[in-house]
Amino acid sequence: MEIMSVELDVFVGNTTIMDEEVYQFWLDGYTVSDAVKVRMEGGVLEECEASAEVLQSDTMDQYRTFQMCERLLHTPAKLANQLLFQIPPHRQAMLIERYYAFDSAFVREVLGKKLSKGTKKDLDDVSLKTGITLKSCRRQFDNFKRVFKVVEELKGPLVENIQTHFLLSDKLARDYAAIVFFANNRFETGKRKLQYLSFQDFAFCAGQLISNWTVGAVDNMVEDMDVDLDKEFLQDLKDLKILITDKDLLDQHKSLVCTALRGKTKVYSEMEANFKNLSRGLINIAAKLTNTKDVRDLFIDLVEKFIEPCRSDRWTAADMKLFLIHYTNSAHILDTFKHQVTWDRYMGVIKSCILKMYHD
């Protein structure tokens, strides 16, 4: 029979003590007892001559501290100006950075989805699928949503806005920019054919799109400059159709590319045979981007219309690079093709995206 029980147990330091390891357990949604188990196995006990009881008490205490801090972490700027906890600046930065960090497995599940209540309801499936605790999924989802809400209304560069409002590192702020950008444009990323792509692949593409295709690429003082694609530009893209609709242009383009590539690649014949299909694929994607629905399908289209055919022909990444360079540059030599600026703006992004996406 238990003859004594701890009714209350607190430890408060003038400088708030936070153990990074325990913080991670908390962020990962471990229960206190799970965290204690893992810590016991970690050998911290022998190191410090402590007992399981001590570990339990410490873990509980830390969890409580984190819970109390969580409210502040929702608006990280407040953390620096609040009076309740005295936390040294570098620790504050750690707390914020870790709180806003996310699992790549999780983000792949919600990337491009609407950050709505509906999506949030489905998080238990995400949790089951990824093995990430529901608690952690919710935190990550809420973080996405919170950042989205705050920057939605702001003027100025997206990454910078995220950094100033959430005090995140440059890297993490860029990732969030990608998440916000994908959520806003609702890019499809969940299809089976896109499963092989990592979050970092998409984040890279988002970066490309943000810096080249958005309103912000031309004007840097409008609202939503970095989240909305430049409508005018999308409209202009229709002009590129001439490259496939005009038979002469198409043939000229093909022969220029073939001349440039002859002898430089092992998949020359496959390329030559497939050129028109590939070019049609890329240009049809461009021409359809005025439709929101087709914008969403940008990545799936790139994979289906371009990447898959090349892959089945066993192009190497080097082949791909060579082709795209010459494909882009040859269009400049076409004397009847007048849309060089639009072409470069389009192909610059498409080229880097495809190169990033072209892997197993």
Added chain:
Amino acid sequence: MPGKLKAKIVAGRQLPVMDRASDLTDAFVEVKFGNTTFKTDVYPKSLNPQWNSEWFKFEVDDEDLQDEPLQITVLDHDTYSANDAIGKVYIDIDPLLSSEAATVISGWFPIYDTIHGIRGEINVLVKVDLFNDSNRFRQSSCGVKFFCTTSIPRCYRVVTVHGFVEELVVNEDPEYQWIDRIRTPRASNEARQRLISLMSGELQRKIGLKVLEMGGNAVVGYLQCFDLEGESGLVVRAIGTACTLDKLSSLPTAALPACNSPSRDMKESPLAQGPSHGCRSTHSSPIHTAAGSRLSQGFSVSVPTLIFTGMGSGGSVGKEGGPLKTLLRQQTQTALEQREFPFFTLTCFPPGFLVHVGGVVSARSVKLLDRIHNPDEPETRDAWWEEIRQEIKSHAKALGCHAVVGYSESTSICEEVCILSASGTAAILNSRFMQEGCLDSYSEHRLEEPSPPSCGFCHIPYDELNMPFPTHLTYCYNCRRQKVPDVLFTTIDLPVEAAITGKGCLIQARLCRLKKKAQGEANATAISNLLPFMEYELHTQLMNKLKLRGMNALFGLRIQISVGENMLVGLASATGVYLTALPSPGGIQIAGKTPSDIAYEQHISNMQKKINDTIAKNKELYEINPPEIIEEAVGSPIPEPRQRSRLFRSHSESSDEVWELDLSHGKKDAFVLEIDDTDAVEDIHSLLTDAPPPVGFYSCNTEIMPGINNWTSALQMFTSVRVFRLSNVNMTNQGLNKIFNELCENLLKSLYFKLRSMAPCCLCHLNFVVAVPEEDLIQVAVTAVAMTFDKDQNQENWKPSTDKMLMKAISENEEQLQFPLELCTESPSSQPFSPSKGTGLQDGANVHNTSARATSVDYSSFADRCSTWIELIKLKAQTIRRGSIKTTSSQEKASPLPEGRSRSLRSTKSCSGSTVSVVKMTPLPFLPGTKIVKYLGIINMFFIRETTSLREEGGVSGFLHCFIAEVFSMVRAHVAALGGNAVVSYSMKECVFMENPNKNQAQCLINVSGDAVIFVRESELEAPTAPPHTSVAQNAGSGADGTT
């Protein structure tokens, strides 16, 4: 009309949403002082209102200034219904009343509500203009400085130590007033907070009056306590040591050792001392008539008290004897004899102050509480304490001592029973500190040839022929001229100059005793019957644990006995140390019952071996390797008499008798544990279960860890509270003891684990407070500071950084420092306790005052008048040198019209960085590696928090965790607003926690205190041209706050 208080409400931030519809708040502020209230305009629809109010001016008596807090209430305006209170801030303006403390209070204060806790922050500016008050019959004592620190504050020099001051005020507890039945608990708690704040102010003022009457200008070791007596009322009482302090001057001439002109300071002092009468004389002042002969109402039991030194128990009255001692006594008595209570709340003393230490004296008394009928005449409580103090005094006398140092008082209340306790260390003091203008050369020992400072205090003050208790005397192992006891217990800190061997460690004795539930007199009798046994057992435990660690002295001994409905809990904490002057302690021997079977013998020898091993291990752990000077003396506390007397005969005229006496008291009887006694089995068990701290950790409950001097600057103050529920029907004393012992051990283990990243470090000033809040509940609260030290650094290398060698350090530092000393500038002839600091002239210089504060420069009134332009130049120079935005913003603040630009400043700041300045907290009177350049005033705060949604707030732990964090943050905010960057001598005096989980309710009261200070890093001081970065940056930070 001796004073004008001015307050300005600047802004609020992060206010709670009060209007659900708009998610906003229409906030306004009420500023109240005494009976006058001002209001700001409503700042509509904002959670970050910018009121920028006018200066609200209160014309008040300085008596009120001392008693009343400034009350700021933030409310939400509601057109249709009553305005909702968001929360309150109480600002104690006492620090503004002393010329040497803060000049302005300015900063962000957390808005506090007893139900919701902290709800946003408010930026407030407060100033006081005092007018000269020449009225000698005044009721105020503005200008008397208060220090919680129990040593001479670091940037002061003690001129005279006047002695003991005490006072108490009583009132009805609002919670028990009839009106409490109809008002909300919130209103009741707010009334209590306000009342206690008022009572503290009044108490401080009254103590201040006594100090002035004694001719002093400061109270050091100020200890204020609350007794929540429930139905019978609320008592706020305080004790302290009245002193005349002199601020250390920067002027090279004045920095000369004081011995060159011993009395100059005093002669110039405008308040020449009257005859040094005892403090008690003030007791017949109109405030409070002297207590009559009525000793108690109802019932009272005085508990026979043990006098601790050596191993003995039971005090006896010693006779005066021994010509040398008598002479010494006569010399010092002149200074002390008139005093009713020659008590000192100090625990650390200037070198040479403490001549001899007799041992611990303590007294306890059990009282039955009765309603205090007339709050204006709290004579009963006065009489109770007087009785206790008399007892202490007589104990000290029995030890041949004329004074009690390290003195403290405490109570434990359960229902209507109250245990009053007092303890201290009987001592003989050097009279020169007690007389006018006397702090001078060390050569003033006239009668006795000086004992070496490293061992002098250990020499017995009592007469060898009439020893007050049985003890073994030997010749001092250090100087070999005087007698020393074999063991020494004290309540003070280890004197700086004491010679020790190895390191110290925390030693605790823990004890629980069951008690039958009873009422009234029967209960009081039962408790008082138990007390002597508890004291005796605690003492035995302490002694055994001390021996087990191979040590021979205890410092900082504090024994608490807490009373609950069905049990008494005793906890004695002290820091053990090996005094080089005292003999090596003998081992612990286990004696079995009269011969029995072999297995039993085996058992005993096993235990004996375990104990011997532990002692050996501890000696290694604490590095106790005393120099083996006299072979036969080591390891045996009683040297062979003949040899010793032959060796030392020439030095003493009475050595022969001593040996007779020794022998008459037998040998090591006290340390033989009879195993057949069940208690002894328990004792041995508990002895061996005390685990030493893990590698890299040391702990002590004193201010300074004996044997560690090379502190580095990392610091972590913490409070830990645990409540345990005993859920058992048939608990035995043994079972209870075991639980309590484990509970304390586990708590310590948890602390070590929590702080493991700081190792190697030492937990200093580990202060355990036990309570029995309800039947079957034991509460333990610990406050301490973890400090890192350099393990490798040689002990010789330690700098005077800890200010331990006070006099030496000061003179050295002053030679080193140039700029920083200007920080403490105080012309030597200026009035150190000038009751007023405002004059017409100063009023005009207000702007400069503010700017002066922004760079944390303290100028006395004299300096103010002639050097304001120097300030400006200096400030500008600093701005140029630093060239940072921060400095600019601090200037911004100094300008009287900062509104326009402040907002733009803030908007840039809010993104870039924190406006919160770091405030360090420590229970110690110093911060390693730093120098305290200014004391800004005492912090004494009382908070109540309650909840009716305990589960939602994370249960009892969540509730208390949050509350303690809130208390810390409010302390820090107040310190920062005073311009400080640290609280020293911090303590949590009270933490009363009550819960009712069935109703989902809990309530907690916390009282904390400390000294707000400005410190600068020594590394910055050492470079003579470097400006004090810390304080500049610090104040620039808070300065920026002021503008937002």
